[in-house]
Amino acid sequence: MRSILVTGGSRGIGRAVVRAFAEAGDRLAIHHRASADLAEALRADLPGSGHVVVSGDVSDPEAVRSFVDAAAEALGGLDVVVNNAAVFPRHPIMETSYEEWQAAWQHTLAVNLLGPANVAWCAARHLRRGGRIVNVSSRGAFRGEPEQPGYGASKAGLNALTQSLALALGPLGIAVTAVAPGFVETDMTNEHLKSPRGDEIRAQSPFNRVAQPEEIAAAVRYLASPEAEWASGTIVDLNGASYLR
Ligand code: NAP
Secondary structure (H helix, E strand, O other): OOEEEEOOOOOHHHHHHHHHHHHOOOEEEEEEOOOHHHHHHHHHHOOOOOOEEEEOOOOOHHHHHHHHHHHHHHHOOEEEEEEOOOOOOOOOOOOOOHHHHHHHHHHHHHHHHHHHHHHHHHHHOOEEEEEEEEEEOOOHHHHOOOOOHHHHHHHHHHHHHHHHHHHHHHHHOOEEEEEEEOOEOOHHHHHHHHOOOHHHHHHOOOOOOOEOHHHHHHHHHHHOOHHHHHHOOOEEEEOOOOOOO
């Protein structure tokens, strides 16, 4: 049984990741920021025992230190950390004021890039040999995000962080990887998928659909497995051939 921390674990992709690990017999720390009820309901509903809920804003370095330490203490160390929490704010360059532009960049980078970097720093002090860090990146890092440029850049930065940490933590037996999903049906994308653009988004893939969170969770589970040490440094595309690089 492994000890696993998933940030943003109460809903969307994080929730599916939490479920996948619990169903495999692992013990989870479900992190949330503002979804205490959802996180607690999920914890109570998971198979197995000893799962805990931890909370904090990932853009706050002290909150990160405190929830990572709390997870490690409650679970007796850490084997896997999944950096999943993120935001996707719209701030197109020609439609935002300079002040809005500043705010959107600062918030997006603080949550999506500095957050995972700080989670990794704190978690690296608890991860055992054979440990895994899996970062949830995005197709947007490669394809560009014209309406959410801070998001695209944050995920490109997260990919570079993944590669740097794979090199830095390999000598400790810790593998670091990323998944880069295209559109997945969650709260983050519901509005887009239900809009008139929904059909165009689904048609980006030759399968004419978007992903379900469980499809991303399956890849995260593999990358976190003991068998996946040699995948360290990789960024796995999960976009139904909607963007080939
Ligand atoms: P979601 O349903 O919008 O959930 C976002 C999660 O992030 C929530 O659990 C939320 O926690 C947490 N979060 C947001 N801001 C936070 C903060 N400041 N501090 C701590 N936690 C925070 O998103 P999702 O679609 O499942 O996305 C999960 C991951 O997949 C993200 O990294 C996203 O970039 C990536 N991704 C998603 C898609 C997609 O199409 N959905 C595509 C590519 C990549 P609370 O609920 O507690 O606020």
